[in-house]
Amino acid sequence: xxxxxxxxxxxxxxxxxxxxxxxxxxxxxxxxxxxxxxxxxxxxxxxxxxxxxxxxxxxxxxxxxxxxxxxxxxxxxxxxxxxxxxxxxxxxxxxxxxxxxxxxxxxxxxxxxxxxxxxxxxxxxxxxxxxxxxxxxxxxxxxxxxxxxxxxxxxxxxxxxxxxxxxxxxxxxxxx
Amino acid sequence: xxxxxxxxxxxxxxxxxxxxxxxxxxxxxxxxxxxxxxxxxxxxxxxxxxxxxxxxxxxxxxxxxxxxxxxxxxxxxxxxxxxxxxxxxxxxxxxxxxxxxxxxxxxxxxxxxxxxxxxxxxxxxxxxxxxxxxxxxxxxxxxxxxxxxxxxxxxxxxxxxxxxxxxxxxxxxxxxxxxxxxxxxxxxxxxxxxxxxxxxxxxxxxxxxxxxxxxxxxxxxxxxxxxxxxxxxxxxxxxxxxxxxxxxxxxxxxxxxxxxxxxxxxxxxxxxxxxxxxxxxxxxxxxxxxxxxxxxxxxxxxxxxxxxxxxxxxxxxxxxxxxxxxxxxxxxxxxxxxxxxxxxxxxxxxxxxxxxxxxxxxxxxxxxxxxxxxxxxxxxxxxxxxxxxxxxxxxxxxxxxxxxxxxxxxxxxxxxxxxxxxxxxxxxxxxxxxxxxxxxx
Amino acid sequence: xxxxxxxxxxxxxxxxxxxxxxxxxxxxxxxxxxxxxxxxxxxxxxxxxxxxxxxxxxxxxxxxxxxxxxxxxxxxxxxxxxxxxxxxxxxxxxxxxxxxxxxxxxxxxxxxxxxxxxxxxxxxxxxxxxxxxxxxxxxxxxxxxxxxxxxxxxxxxxxxxxxxxxxxxxxxxxxxxxxxxxxxxxxxxxxxxxxxxxxxxxxxxxxxxxxxxxxxxxxxxxxxxxxxxxxxxxxxxxxxxxxxxxxxxxxxxxxxxxxxxxxxxxxxxxxxxxxxxxxxxxxxxxxxxxxxxxxxxxxxxxxxxxxxxxxxxxxxxxxx
Ligand code: NA
Ligand code: NA
Numbered sequence: 001x002x003x004x005x006x007x008x009x010x011x012x013x014x015x016x017x018x019x020x021x022x023x024x025x026x027x028x029x030x031x032x033x034x035x036x037x038x039x040x041x042x043x044x045x046x047x048x049x050x051x052x053x054x055x056x057x058x059x060x061x062x063x064x065x066x067x068x069x070x071x072x073x074x075x076x077x078x079x080x081x082x083x084x085x086x087x088x089x090x091x092x093x094x095x096x097x098x099x100x101x102x103x104x105x106x107x108x109x110x111x112x113x114x115x116x117x118x119x120x121x122x123x124x125x126x127x128x129x130x131x132x133x134x135x136x137x138x139x140x141x142x143x144x145x146x147x148x149x150x151x152x153x154x155x156x157x158x159x160x161x162x163x164x165x166x167x168x169x170x171x172x173x174x175x176x
Numbered sequence: 177x178x179x180x181x182x183x184x185x186x187x188x189x190x191x192x193x194x195x196x197x198x199x200x201x202x203x204x205x206x207x208x209x210x211x212x213x214x215x216x217x218x219x220x221x222x223x224x225x226x227x228x229x230x231x232x233x234x235x236x237x238x239x240x241x242x243x244x245x246x247x248x249x250x251x252x253x254x255x256x257x258x259x260x261x262x263x264x265x266x267x268x269x270x271x272x273x274x275x276x277x278x279x280x281x282x283x284x285x286x287x288x289x290x291x292x293x294x295x296x297x298x299x300x301x302x303x304x305x306x307x308x309x310x311x312x313x314x315x316x317x318x319x320x321x322x323x324x325x326x327x328x329x330x331x332x333x334x335x336x337x338x339x340x341x342x343x344x345x346x347x348x349x350x351x352x353x354x355x356x357x358x359x360x361x362x363x364x365x366x367x368x369x370x371x372x373x374x375x376x377x378x379x380x381x382x383x384x385x386x387x388x389x390x391x392x393x394x395x396x397x398x399x400x401x402x403x404x405x406x407x408x409x410x411x412x413x414x415x416x417x418x419x420x421x422x423x424x425x426x427x428x429x430x431x432x433x434x435x436x437x438x439x440x441x442x443x444x445x446x447x448x449x450x451x452x453x454x455x456x457x458x459x460x461x462x463x464x465x466x467x468x469x470x471x472x473x474x475x476x477x478x479x480x481x482x483x484x485x486x487x488x489x490x491x492x493x494x495x496x497x498x499x500x501x502x503x504x505x506x507x508x509x510x511x512x513x514x515x516x517x518x519x520x521x522x523x524x525x526x527x528x529x530x531x532x533x534x535x536x537x538x539x540x541x542x543x544x545x546x547x548x549x550x551x552x553x554x555x556x557x558x559x560x561x562x563x564x565x566x567x568x569x570x571x572x573x574x575x576x577x578x579x580x581x582x583x584x585x586x587x588x589x590x591x592x593x594x595x596x597x598x599x600x601x602x603x604x605x606x607x608x609x610x611x612x613x614x615x616x617x
Numbered sequence: 618x619x620x621x622x623x624x625x626x627x628x629x630x631x632x633x634x635x636x637x638x639x640x641x642x643x644x645x646x647x648x649x650x651x652x653x654x655x656x657x658x659x660x661x662x663x664x665x666x667x668x669x670x671x672x673x674x675x676x677x678x679x680x681x682x683x684x685x686x687x688x689x690x691x692x693x694x695x696x697x698x699x700x701x702x703x704x705x706x707x708x709x710x711x712x713x714x715x716x717x718x719x720x721x722x723x724x725x726x727x728x729x730x731x732x733x734x735x736x737x738x739x740x741x742x743x744x745x746x747x748x749x750x751x752x753x754x755x756x757x758x759x760x761x762x763x764x765x766x767x768x769x770x771x772x773x774x775x776x777x778x779x780x781x782x783x784x785x786x787x788x789x790x791x792x793x794x795x796x797x798x799x800x801x802x803x804x805x806x807x808x809x810x811x812x813x814x815x816x817x818x819x820x821x822x823x824x825x826x827x828x829x830x831x832x833x834x835x836x837x838x839x840x841x842x843x844x845x846x847x848x849x850x851x852x853x854x855x856x857x858x859x860x861x862x863x864x865x866x867x868x869x870x871x872x873x874x875x876x877x878x879x880x881x882x883x884x885x886x887x888x889x890x891x892x893x894x895x896x897x898x899x900x901x902x903x904x905x906x907x908x909x910x911x912x913x914x915x916x917x918x919x920x921x922x923x924x925x926x927x928x929x930x931x932x933x934x935x936x937x
Contacts, residue, residue: 031451077459
């Protein structure tokens with residue numbers, strides 16, 4: 001990282017730190033939802049095995065939860081630049097060339113995630129309008145759609161930040 | 177452009193984008209979305225995406241991926257996976273490459289019940305990869321062995337993929353399983369041989385053989401009982417039909433977590449670290465699923481498999497050439513699809529083509545079973561075939577310290593045995609059918 | 618000009634639903650339009666999404682025609698659930714016609730976003746059991762059963778069984794490993810899950826009684842696609858939809874049940890007698906009552922709708 005002219009922290013670095021905390025928080029929230037899913041499933045299995053009384057709707061809770069977990073995980077993965085690339089063909093390219101290619105790849109990531117964010121938001125609206133619910137527990141389906149939006153939004157922000165950084169020549173969120 | 181040309185263009189664009197370091201998921205997503213627009217229009221694409229992404233990430237069967245990732249992270253942080261590996265190594269370390277062989281077999285066992293090669297590789301790798309590196313395996317051999325081993329579950333009964341093939345082609349499930357045993361054993365034998373040859377030719381790939389004393393085995397064994405109990409409960413429960421893979425993963429999580437807490441290994445910092453690792457790897461895998469889903473939908477829309485099948489059935493070419501062409505086609509599909517998508521998308525159109533041809537005078541039921549074994553075998557190969565194979569990406573993504581090229585070099589010996597096995601299976605249908613005929617008359 | 622319809626559904630191409638109803642329907646419209654109206658068939662959810670999203674796909678034009686279960690999208694089509702109450706269905710052909718008539722009166726608002734081509738039901742739900750047959754209500758106690766609809770799930774719980782929720786493709790796997798003790802589905806599903814190889818017993822309810830359960834289906838077209846058709850092609854669609862098509866599909870499912878049942882001859886089949894079912898029906902009435910009060914709560918005439926469904930079924934019923 002480079003220091004600003006006044007020896008302090010640049011705006012980009014501040015943004016990076018803010019985004020890092022946000023991604024970290026998002027990953028932890030997703031992790032907690034995952035732990036809750038595991039706990040609920042164990043309660044259901046124990047109930048089924050010993051009391052013939054599982055949680056009716058455990059499967060759909062896992063499905064709904066999985067969507068929220070994954071969306072919450074996505075920004076952290078991109079922040080760590082952990083989304084897979086094939087380095088097979090470009091391993092010997094100049095670092096500057098590689099950086100420009102990465103900027104292009106990150107731009108495509110950003111645009112794709114923005115498209116997905118937009119469409120999932122529209123999906124949430126549609127689910128809200130149609131009042132669709134899960135089969136057994138009758139949980140409104142717009143909830144999991146809506147709970148995907150923070151993670152997807154953060155992914156777009158990370159993508160923007162990293163694309164800008166790569167174009168400018170700084171290397172944000174280098175692989176851990 | 178005809179729909180077939182659009183389909184092929186998408187494929188080409190994907191390969192180009194991958195070559196210039198575009199994230200694999202987006203190298204699939206972007207051409208897939210463009211192709212979808214060309215084939216169906218912009219509004220249908222927007223409508224498709226409204227539900228497709230949620231649909232892809234809210235799948236019960238796939239929830240095992242983050243769950244097993246988290247369980248693996250607990251086991252790693254709590255020192256449980258280290259204990260397990262020390263124990264296994266005290267038993268197998270006397271053979272050079274023995275632990276790699278154990279890794280392959282663990283993948284096979286897990287893969288046959290998990291129903292997904294990607295989930296299998298990710299799960300086993302999470303636990304096994306760092307340990308294999310720690311005891312001195314090269315990144316090349318460790319990643320290659322685990323990526324290859326992960327594909328074995330496609331063929332090994334009670335594989336869900338095998339069951340789906342039997343249902344699509346109206347074959348008897350039991351007979352189909354019987355047909356798969358010998359080819360699956362051949363696969364295992366081939367992979368073990370590949371490891372044995374690799375470590376003989378390139379000793380630097382594996383740690384030197386080191387015989388442990390009985391006392392050392394016992395000492396390692398005493399540390400390993402908690403993880404053994406977890407393994408017995410989780411895998412015994414899944415095999416024994418007490419619970420599903422997702423439920424097994426959930427139970428494994430709770431048990432692993434409790435044991436690490438009881439042993440005083442779990443601090444707040446470590447818990448956070450477990451969640452970060454899980455987030456990073458699960459996010460990577462699911463983003464690929466999202467991208468692959470987009471290009472798969474567009475490929476289905478282009479009806480590429482159906483059109484190729486139509487072309488093939490009109491050409492007057494020999495059955496063997498057709499079979500070879502189909503095999504190559506599957507290896508290509510392995511770039512973007514998991515085995516289940518390949519089977520669901522292609523079998524309904526290709527199966528009638530094969531059934532209309534004569535191979536060694538096989539009767540229809542034998543031909544269907546034999547073709548199924550071949551198809552599942554090439555599905556496995558497609559998942560690891562360079563330059564792109566879904567399972568190789570995933571494995572390599574988990575091994576951040578290993579360049580992709582190394583993994584590709586590592587899978588070559590495995591692919592050689594795959595090629596030999598495939599040739600044998602094509603040339604000698606009895607390898608697949610003998611056991612069926614022996615046991616069912 | 619030629620018009621191609623993208624037909625999307627969740628079962629594989631080899632399913633009886635496709636071979637007995639969807640493909641023949643496509644062939645009929647192709648023939649009657651002199652090949653100007655054609656289908657591209659996408660089985661096994663090839664166009665992406667999940668089965669519960671099929672309805673939305675038809676609404677939005679992701680697919681032009683879909684075949685799906687309204688029950689997959691709970692809360693969206695409450696009116697139609699009356700047909701999924703226990704002991705409602707008499708015979709799939711008659712009940713499908715009744716369902717069509719019923720939806721014309723009570724479900725217009727719920728389906729206003731698509732052009733429904735048919736509504737139908739499948740044949741009698743049957744218990745397919747791994748280890749022991751079902752002869753009395755007591756046999757159900759504590760058994761883990763996979764049930765297809767929300768109503769059947771609730772009803773099985775009332776009867777003392779443990780309903781296990783799981784997606785259809787998992788049923789085969791779950792049966793083979795013993796995660797569930799049985800599945801409650803019609804015979805028509807048998808080949809697509811290979812149930813005959815995974816269980817030993819099939820317990821039917823007395824054929825003179827209404828079915829233990831059925832599920833409702835909708836075969837629907839994208840509205841804009843329909844509107845965009847020239848008048849003569851619209852007419853081809855009109856001639857191949859509605860009450861007549863609904864009845865035809867119901868009949869095809871009866872035929873599919875017969876095909877599926879043929880596969881089970883090596884297993885043991887028993888019939889749960891009408892005398893035993895009397896106590897089951899009493900419990901079923903509780904479920905019907907709760908549906909009525911749900912509908913009343915939504916400001917709809919629940920009792921009237923239940924009555925209409927029952928009398929339409931009787932009205933269309935033919936001797937079994
Ligand atoms: Na490949
Ligand atoms: Na790597």
